[in-house]
Amino acid sequence: MAVDLSELxxxxxxxxxxxxxxxENDLFQSQGIAAFRAYQLEKEEELLAPGTAFYLVKSLxxxxxxxxxxxxxVVVMSRNSAETGFRVLNSIEQHQLDITRVAFTGGEPLSPxxxxxxxxxxxxxxxxxVQRVIDSKKCAAAYLYAPPTDFNSKDTRVKIAFDADAVLFSEESEYRYKTEGxxxxxxxxxxxxxxxxxxxxFAKLLMKLSxxxxxxxxxxxYSPLRLAIVTARSAPSHKRVIKTLRKWxxxxxxxxxxxxxxxxxxLEAFGAHIFFDDQDTHLESASLVVPSGKVLYETDSPLNQLQKTTIITKS
Structure with a gap:
């Protein structure tokens, strides 16, 4: 019988x-697949250090x-082959992560x-x-910044923080702010x-977390899964956020x-295991203290078109 993951x-x-x-990625980019494969096989038993999403995954x-x-x-997804990904399997085991599902696509895109x-x-x-997944509208997706150099949460609770507009809520209000003031x-x-x-x-994700x-x-x-919204909004635009969450x-x-x-x-005081925002201006500083992910706009969205226009104008 097929396993139903819809409730998880x-x-x-x-x-x-x-x-x-x-x-390893730099080696692949500079010297190609053969050098990358040889390196991975040589280092097969060497434990991999945590990446940006490690502590979020472990805590979840x-x-x-x-x-x-x-x-x-948790499903680990990679464009590696099973051969070059074997080191990852060893590291999952050594870090004692309860992960049983893995997808090695051998160079093919992950989004399908x-x-x-x-x-x-x-x-x-x-x-x-990430852009392909976002454009497909099949799930929430984020591009991860490099991890903070000294992040290692001792909090036993899982803490996830979200920006509001263009992340949890549609980009309509963000677009109005940027175009009308x-x-x-x-x-x-x-x-x-x-x-x-x-x-x-990220609305459906928030609902699933709830x-x-x-x-x-x-x-x-007192839940061990703690959720936060960290937004640039202030009075008088704050009440609409709270009333929306109630209606959801x-x-x-x-x-x-x-x-x-x-x-x-x-975010540092909150101790977020991950923070999601759509703007680099917030993420560049946030990513220095907590793991952070950028929510990209859909390719054909008004905000993405506005962003492209702004970049062209500035250049």
């Missing part, structure tokens, strides 16, 4: 996102023990296999692969305070309305 939180993570494989898998049943599944594995969130350090944005949000914001690319909390044997206020039936533990302040200090 399923994370698809590339090998470079899970482990530090930058030396530990929720299965707390729940006393499987509520999280997202639906086959029922992936809810795809994490990768290949921006082109702050005053027009604030006026519109206040006037539509009671209208739920449209779903963004459902996962229900399987944990603790009151939701989603419980978020912490919300920070920063009114344009930098996000890195709040």
């Amino acid at each position: 939180l399923v994370i698809g993570v590339s090998t470079r996102a899970l482990f530090d494989l930058e030396v 898998l530990e929720l299965n023990t707390i729940a006393n049943k499987k509520i999280v599944e 296999y997202i639906e086959a594995y029922d992936i809810d969130l795809f994490l990768s350090k290949d921006s082109a692969e 702050l005053d027009a944005f604030q006026d519109y949000e206040k006037a539509h305070e009671n209208d739920a914001l449209n779903e963004g690319p 459902k996962i909390q229900e399987h944990l044997p603790t009151p939701i206020e 039936g989603v419980y978020v533990d912490e919300v920070y309305f920063l009114g344009g302040l930098a996000k890195d200090k709040v």
Whole structure:
């Protein structure tokens, strides 16, 4: 009988996102597949160090023990062959990660296999692969920045932080802010305070995480899976966010309305295992203190077109 993963939180993570494989990737890019294969075979028994997504994956898998049943599944996905990926299998075992599903595509794109594995969130350090997944609209996806140099969370809880607009919510409000200015944005949000914001690319993931909390044997206020929103919004645009979450039936533990302040200090205090945002201006500083992922715009989205126009104008 086929296994049904629809009730689980399923994370698809590339090998470079899970482990530090930058030396190996540089070797592949500079010397080709033959040199890369030889290096991997030579280092087959050498343990790989954690990558950007490692502590998130490790902590999420530990929720299965707390729940006393499987509520999280992780699928390691790689364009390696089984031969060159054997070192990854050894490292998964040595790090004692409860991962049983692996996809080695032998150079073929990973995105066609997202639906086959029922992936809810795809994490990768290949921006082109992330873009393909985002354009397919099959699941949430993020391009991961390099990990902080000294991040090693001792918190036994899983902590996930999200930006609001163009991440959890649609890009409509973000586009209005960028094209019409702050005053027009604030006026519109206040006037539509009671209208739920449209779903963004990470809305379904947030809803799945909220459902996962229900399987944990603790009151939701003390859940070992802790969710936060860290947004540049402020009064009077803040109430629409809270009312939208209520209408979605989603419980978020912490919300920070920063009114344009930098996000890195709040994220460091929160201790996020991962932070998702759509803007490099926030991610560049945040990624120095917590693992961070960029939510790319869909190729044909208004924000992506606006971004391209801005780059051309500046150049």
